[in-house]
Amino acid sequence: MKILLICYDNSSYIPHFPLGIAYIASVLRKEGHEVLIYNQDVHHYSEEHLTRLLDNVHFDVVGIGSVAGYYPYRKILKISEAVNKSKNRNNFKYIIGGHMVSASPEYFLDKTKANSIVVGEGEESILKALSNDGIISSEQIKDLDKIPSPAYDLFPMWYYRLQRMPNIDSTDFCMSIVSGRGCSFNCSFCYRLTKGIRLRSIENIIEEIKLLKKDYRINYIDFADDLTVASKQRAVELSEALLSLNIKWRCEGRLNYVDKEVLETMKRSGCVFINYGIEALDDKVLANMNKALTVSQIIKGVETTLEVGISPGLNIIFGNIGDTKETLEEGVNFLLKYDDCSQIRTIRPVQPYPGSELFQTALDRKLVEGVEDFYENKLTNSEVLSVNFTELSDNDFYSALYRANFSLLTNYHKKNIFEVEKQLKKIYFEKDKNFRGFRQT
Numbered sequence: 001m002k003i004l005l006i007c008y009d010n011s012s013y014i015p016h017f018p019l020g021i022a023y024i025a026s027v028l029r030k031e032g033h034e035v036l037i038y039n040q041d042v043h044h045y046s047e048e049h050l051t052r053l054l055d056n057v058h059f060d061v062v063g064i065g066s067v068a069g070y071y072p073y074r075k076i077l078k079i080s081e082a083v084n085k086s087k088n089r090n091n092f093k094y095i096i097g098g099h100m101v102s103a104s105p106e107y108f109l110d111k112t113k114a115n116s117i118v119v120g121e122g123e124e125s126i127l128k129a130l131s132n133d134g135i136i137s138s139e140q141i142k143d144l145d146k147i148p149s150p151a152y153d154l155f156p157m158w159y160y161r162l163q164r165m166p167n168i169d170s171t172d173f174c175m176s177i178v179s180g181r182g183c184s185f186n187c188s189f190c191y192r193l194t195k196g197i198r199l200r201s202i203e204n205i206i207e208e209i210k211l212l213k214k215d216y217r218i219n220y221i222d223f224a225d226d227l228t229v230a231s232k233q234r235a236v237e238l239s240e241a242l243l244s245l246n247i248k249w250r251c252e253g254r255l256n257y258v259d260k261e262v263l264e265t266m267k268r269s270g271c272v273f274i275n276y277g278i279e280a281l282d283d284k285v286l287a288n289m290n291k292a293l294t295v296s297q298i299i300k301g302v303e304t305t306l307e308v309g310i311s312p313g314l315n316i317i318f319g320n321i322g323d324t325k326e327t328l329e330e331g332v333n334f335l336l337k338y339d340d341c342s343q344i345r346t347i348r349p350v351q352p353y354p355g356s357e358l359f360q361t362a363l364d365r366k367l368v369e370g371v372e373d374f375y376e377n378k379l380t381n382s383e384v385l386s387v388n389f390t391e392l393s394d395n396d397f398y399s400a401l402y403r404a405n406f407s408l409l410t411n412y413h414k415k416n417i418f419e420v421e422k423q424l425k426k427i428y429f430e431k432d433k434n435f436r437g438f439r440q441t
Contacts, residue, residue: 001060001130002034006050008064008075009040017160017176019224020065020098020122022150027123030148037154047082054086061130065122066098068191068353070379073100080112095129097122103191103355104371105135111372120194121181123147140194144181145204149211157216165222165250166311166342167272172248174220175212179205179238183226185254187279188289189320191355197230202241209245221249229253229274235262239269248272255301256293263308273342274305275313281330285322290357302338311342318401319349321361321389325400332404339408341415346405349385349397362387 005025007018018041025035036059038050054062062083066076076096083094097118101108105117116129119137129136141147161173168174180199182192212218228251229235235257242249250273258274266274278298280286286293305312316331331347339345352358354371362368367387368378378386388394426432 002036002058003028003061003063004036004038004054004059006038006062006064006079007041008072008079009044010071010075011044012041014159014163015041016163016224017155018065019150019176019178022152022155023147024063024065024097024122024126025151025154026148027126029151031127035151035154039156042156042159047078050079050082051085054083054088054092058088059092061093061095063095063097063126066096066100068100068103068355070382073375073379076100076108076112080114084113093130093133095126097126099191100353103353107371109135140198142198144198144200149208152212152216161216161218163222165220165273166313167250168220168248172220173216173218174222175216175218176222176224177205177208177212178225179223179228179251180225180230184230185227185292186290186357187277188357188361189279189317189350189352191353191359192226197227199230199234202237205238206241206245209242209247213245213247219247221247223249223251225252227252227254229257229262232257232259232262236265239265239271242269246270250275252277254293256297258301258305260304260308263305263310267308267310271310273311273313275315276302276305277315278302278334279315279317280320280323280327281316281334282322282327285320285327288321299334306338306340311340312338313343314339314345316347317350318347318404319385319388319390319397320358323390325392325396328400328404332407335408336411339411341412344412345408347401347408348383349401350389351379351382352387352389358389361389 005021007021021037025037029035038053040050064076064079066072083089093115095116095118096108096112096114101117102119105119108114109117115133117135118125118129119135121138121141123141124138125136128138161175163174165174180197182194182197184197209221248270251271253274253276255276279289279291281295281298283295286295302312302314314335316335318328318331335345350358352362354374368374374386385394385397388397390397392400423435427435
């Protein structure tokens with residue numbers, strides 16, 4: 001079969017590498033299918049361009065993946081409209097997979113007029129979907145090492161490797177990979193494709209990184225899984241294996257899985273940034289989230305991370321059950337004290353995506369009528385409220401969030417100005433000969 005896989009445009013200057021599509025492409029090609037990639041994300045093609053392509057080139061299958069969010073939802077609908085407009089629509093199958101549609105497959109099957117919705121992991125289900133319509137699913141893949149590596153050669157890697165990450169140098173080349181799938185925790189606001197956590201072997205991960213270094217000169221790895229630091233032992237084993245590769249890397253971590261010894265090992269192996277899902281600085285709110293984390297653990301873990309020289313990503317959301325102006329203020333004060341400004345930090349409202357425990361709570365409280373009501377009426381932008389779980393009015397909520405984020409953004413820019421002042425002093429008073437100028441070069 002001749003198969004077109006779509007990487008939709010997310011209006012980014014340099015988008016994240018589409019790992020999910022790349023894995024699907026690899027599986028399809030291994031089965032003997034001809035796979036082409038439609039890089040709307042790179043070239044910013046219009047939807048009309050896609051329709052013209054489908055009108056003039058024969059494909060047996062057209063596929064696209066999705067993540068949950070306001071923008072991805074609107075984009076999937078636009079792409080689906082463009083696909084369905086093709087005069088050849090009856091001559092090819094249209095398949096959609098990914099996080100967003102997996103939570104509500106019946107809704108998206110009807111809304112997009114796709115032939116098939118792939119629920120959960122797609123590497124095995126996509127093969128079923130080629131010859132079956134409707135909602136397609138498979139059991140979880142137990143051995144992740146058996147999945148063929150992403151089909152990197154089908155993508156413009158020269159472009160994707162320019163992706164910027166915290167503490168990356170201007171001459172570094174970056175690429176995202178996954179060391180495992182899933183998460184061993186059950187936060188109330190989170191929706192995942194699969195239950196539990198499964199890990200690739202260390203050897204399998206290192207083999208892929210070596211390939212990326214050799215073929216594409218990658219020297220900064222973005223571990224894009226839900227939870228890279230799945231345990232202290234796993235963090236140490238992965239770090240020790242990375243020691244000889246001479247790369248930088250970032251990952252997703254849990255503050256109850258790190259201590260000074262673990263963090264020092266990660267630092268030695270090139271770790272420059274750990275993204276932590278903190279979410280709140282109040283023990284009651286954390287308990288309401290099923291976060292399995294306490295404020296004391298958060299503070300101790302972040303202080304130790306900074307002590308060993310790794311930048312922490314400190315993510316906080318507001319609007320969960322039990323949140324107040326005071327809990328928001330605690331979060332802001334924490335960020336002002338500990339955030340090293342390696343990336344812009346703001347606080348977003350919590351979003352109860354379909355498939356999450358929090359979405360069910362919203363249904364039970366009659367705050368949302370269903371999936372369609374959520375996506376069509378409630379979720380208007382990821383930066384604003386879709387459902388208000390607090391005792392605050394919407395106006396009071398936004399006033400508090402405005403003050404919080406104004407404070408955080410002011411702090412970020414003040415620190416940047418301070419760094420600029422230091423550089424000016426180095427140029428003019430210390431005669432820094434290595435400075436390349438303030439303009440982008």
